[in-house]
Amino acid sequence: MTPFFQDSIDTLMSSRSTEDVRFQLLKIAHLLGFENFAFGTRAPSLDSSPKVIMVNSYTDSWNELYQKNDFILIDPIVKKATFSTEPILWENELTESNDFCDAAKDCGLSIGWSNAIHKPNGASSLFSVCRSLESLTDKELNKISPYLYWVSNLAVQTLERVNNEYAGVVLTEILTPREIEILKWSSEGKTANEIAIILGISVRTVTFHITNSVAKLNACNKTSAIIKAVSLGLLDI
Template identity: 35%
Template sequence: MKPWQTDQLEKVLAASTPEESFARIAEEARTLGFEYCAHGLRMPLPITKPRTTYFSNYAPEWQQRYHEQGYMQIDPTIAHGMRSSNPVLWTDEFFAETPQLWQEARYYGLRHGWAQSRRDPEGTYSMLVLARSEQAITAAELEHTEPRMQWLVHTSHVSMKACCSDPELEQPKIELSDREIDVLRWTAEGKTSAEIADILNISERTVNFHVNSVVAKLGACNKTSAAVRAAMLGLIW
């Protein structure tokens, strides 16, 4: 018999569309005791308006209300997920600064929730939210179930990313030399070409050569943009 991870992984990854993938994620969420779930995915580029996808099985009235009130801009779940990949449990204290959002969410049945984000080496970010209307999430439940919940975070990220990728919009594979990476690292630290030349013991002309090369490879407009793009794509660390 296959272990549950392999069986469920194959099921979720077999999806060919985002809608089918989310339906299978929601099915797995229900087996974990959560009637509601939501999944958001954000590609790293373009930086000013990244491609995003969002799916949930929340009540349509709540989805509309959430959008109309601009709750995404103040939702502490999203704010936490952008800062940390640690899971978070919904509590009154967690929503202390957004009482109206918390009150309305509970009205629509979202009373007990858990969320975790994931950012992969290519810079793609996602977050999975699991929620239900009854029964608080206890420490004993988390001890028993959280490994499977975290497994679902990873699996949903992989599946939704694969389903949402558009080959025509994908960034072509970029390969940077070791020296280009060195120059980008120091550029990201705010160093000038002259300062980088001193640090790396090379000429300023050579530094500028590498800068122009990475700007072209990354399709950036200047060295600052190139450094940001490289960081978002996981090319420098």
């Protein structure tokens, strides 16, 4: 690692705004042999669809084309990252001839590397670097992969620090341990009477906690509250 690269990492970690982070990530991408970077996050939300936020160094014309055509719905990199934590090489995925792949290649966005991070609270992020020329060789990947993994994790940490929208809801504060415990027993088919006996509390108290859980999760009933708690990583069944 060169002193200049370490300086860029240090500056990234002390960034104070999203624009500062964007500038430093682009500088680091250049140092690692790439032309552009992209970072996107999909954060869970209790009262709406998951919030998707992106920051990148792409041209305005590409970003506008991407949003206008809802390319996020057919982007093969995003699709694979949804279910994988393995590094993704773009040349292995951008093989079909369709609107997205053709447009990406026309814009010089065909050679790249991406890494997805999935968090227990249901939030996920995708960090990518790319260039228009020269395929990534095994030798180059062996050399730069440790730095790419490091930077992708730092991007998550730094952006969450400067802008809490990237972190999503603070799920640990949504339900109390008792509410989670009662939902757990409910998910196993236990009635309010049975849960009251198991926990040594009144049926009224059990019902009180279930009602609170349903309200906090913006659910319509106990069953939907359980489903939502599971999807947010609050409950294991």
